[in-house]
Amino acid sequence: MYLTLYANEKGELIEHPGMGMLGRSGKEWLEPIAEEMILLPEGSSLVTVPYRIPVGIDENGKLAYFDYNPFSAGEKVYAVAALLPQGFSRTLLPACTSQANAKELPLFGYTAVGFKDGEIYVAAVQSDEHRKWHPERYNTKELPGKIKLMLEKYPENRILRQLAHCSMEYGCFTAQNIFCQRWEGGIPTMNICNANCIGCISESHTGVEAPQDRINFTPETKEIVEIGLEHLNSAPEAIISFGQGCEGEPSLNARKLSEAIKQIRQSSAKGTININTNAGYTEGITMMCDAGMDAMRVTIFSCVEDNYNSYHRPSTYSLSDVKSSIKYAKDKHLTISMNLLIFPGFTDTKEEMESLVDFAQECNIDMIQLRNLNIDPDFLMSHFPNTGSGIGITNFIELLQKEIPRVVIGSYTHPVR
Secondary structure (H helix, E strand, C coil): CCEHHHHHHCCCCEEEEEEEEEEEECCCECCHHHHHHCCCCCCCEEEEECCEEEEEEECCEEECCCCCCCCCCCCEEEEEECCCCCCECCCCCEEEEECCCCCCCCCCEECCCEEEECCEEEHHHHHHHHHHCHHHCCCCCCCHHHHHHHHHHHCCHHHHHHHHHHHHHHHHHHHHHHHHHHCEECCCCCCCCCCCCCCCCCCCCCCCCCCCCCCCCCCCHHHHHHHHHHHHHHHHCCEEEEECCCCCCCCCCCCCHHHHHHHHHCCCCCEEEEEEEEECCCCHHHHHHHHCCCCEEEEEECCHHHHHHHHCCCCCCCCHHHHHHHHHHCCCCCECCCCCCCCCCCCHHHHHHHCCCCCCCHCCCCCCEEEEEECCCHHHHHHCCCCCCCCHHHHHHHHHHHHHCEEEEECCCCCCC
């Protein structure tokens, strides 16, 4: 049995020897099974869940919660969660309940944790290789010096100044990769969007504060080309990606981006040019595909149209436009990934799974990237009150591998050139 973990007012982590761990799937609290739990991965962060108290199972097998430390009279306690590194997909949310007048939670991917045999376990499975995205490779003491050198090399490039800000203020990995000249590097270029996602991390649409600000200018083609060529010609397994956490929808800047892609490919055939997009603006996607783009990753919460609209809240497009963009890109031989925002108890329901399989087959998707949705679970469920029970994320992954075996299941974008 896994034991419940909680935090005291000092932030110290404590296991409750008389209370078994619970996790959450959708609206249900469940006892975890071994297949859903792994040792806490290196690079994870353990955090208190603000305004929430832990829920577990007492020695009599009954549901129980507590808001004061049973081993220290009068001391308040808080629920605990893990934030997973890239390459790991959560299987359960933390089981906790709100205190009085609780605020909505910040936008993080809260994952259930427990304690067993002297070790901390987390409700997750490994869905991709972890090497490139291990946190020990980021926010290093060498980073400021590398930023300084790149800024001196391109003193007029405003995108680089934005990436320096994202690297140091937000700890953005794809921004840091530009300065470290390795793997996938992000190039933000657009500050507006054609959707109003309820879990947007760069602009608040619901009253929940976004954790970062968007880029506040539209770069020139020359600035995009400078960074693109520098990275593709210098970085191992190089990818440049348009569509970062500090911007809106990059395809809305398709005229400049398509011209930049053409100029980059006239000078270099190295690496992969990728876009992270909602794919709703088909005209823009078409322009970029024609210019020589290599890969496209499409973010989707649900392939059920009503649920898609409820989460993404598109302003100028529909899910059928997304399909049209993907099919055009496939005709141009791009590698297509779905950036699937997974949420235990929603993503693994029967309706969602069936629609996902149908979508992947119809659009000839190459890869499904499992991305833990950063959001307050209660807030999300308030938008989807009629959600049924899920079969479990591990069973969901097994079903995908069975139903669409040619589709790669992973966690992030890989080079295609």
